[in-house]
């Protein structure tokens with residue numbers, strides 16, 4: 609048995625420090641849980657996609673965690689697919705990796721393989737999708753009889769691999785090709801993501817789809833009219849890995865201030881940056 613605490617969407621910055629105290633509260637809550645590993649599922653930075661300083665500050669902020677840390681990139685860290693305002697590019701990815709380590713990673717624990725993926729590369733082209741496909745192929749080639757848990761920023765899907773248009777919610781269906789072998793694999797037990805700033809647990813075959821809440825801020829009904837059954841709360845997730853299953857719980861962060869971004873989103877994210 610081992611435990612992983614998942615945190616997500618901290619959006620920290622020295623320049624716009626509105627959410628930094630909530631990250632400090634999250635660090636205290638995580639350290640009290642003393643997990644074997646912490647996985648941050650992206651948007652660690654307010655705007656690391658365009659700011660070296662935000663990357664450096666977020667990396668220093670993560671160093672306050674006592675446990676080992678793995679991180680996967682979010683749209684605010686490296687950009688998003690072929691987005692017109694902030695596309696995911698090789699340069700942005702290289703900056704992320706300089707500060708946070710590899711964007712694609714595999715970590716083995718007894719009986720389990722944990723896989724970190726860069727959801728932002730999917731649909732980006734320029735060989736970035738191919739790198740994700742290669743990492744998945746290699747992770748499956750040497751899987752053996754381990755179970756799998758996958759961590760990525762954007763949900764891989766909402767309810768089904770082949771579903772209609774999903775907009776902001778998940779990896780676009782047409783960009784999911786590299787994920788298919790992973791998501792249909794019988795050893796998959798956990799598919800854990802961030803990005804939506806709402807908390808939800810649902811079933812996907814023998815796996816749990818875990819939408820981790822944000823530590824930084826809430827998105828209210830103006831920006832996100834339908835939370836798709838998710839709870840608007842700040843928090844974190846604890847995943848306890850047993851022999852053939854993962855027990856996941858959503859935990860509140862007692863000292864976090866429930867800041868809702870709707871009324872001042874343009875000050876933080878001007879419209880052209882989304």
Ligand SMILES: [Fe+2]
Pocket residue numbers: 617619650651682803804805822
């Ligand atoms: Fe976010």
Ligand SMILES: [Fe+2]
Pocket residue numbers: 651682683684761802803804
């Ligand atoms: Fe995001």
